[in-house]
Amino acid sequence: MIVQQGNLSANGNALQAVELAQFERDGRLIEMKADADSRILVLTGEPLNEPVVGQGPFVMNTREEIHQAILDF
Numbered sequence: 001m002i003v004q005q006g007n008l009s010a011n012g013n014a015l016q017a018v019e020l021a022q023f024e025r026d027g028r029l030i031e032m033k034a035d036a037d038s039r040i041l042v043l044t045g046e047p048l049n050e051p052v053v054g055q056g057p058f059v060m061n062t063r064e065e066i067h068q069a070i071l072d073f
Contacts, residue, residue, distance in 0.1 A: 007034070009035075
């Protein structure tokens with residue numbers, strides 16, 4: 001979950017704008033309380049179970065793949 005605007009707490013943890021929260025997959029509920037008007041982005045998906053490397057707009061599995069993606073771009 002990414003807080004795009006505002007302040008809130010998620011499962012008791014305070015978050016502000018431009019902060020990211022990652023939740024474990026062992027629960028069923030997420031409790032959120034907003035302190036002010038807020039906007040969030042919630043993303044979900046199956047775990048990849050593989051390494052992830054990011055640089056700029058590129059996301060790959062290794063630094064070498066990132067370097068090659070930059071050269072290809």
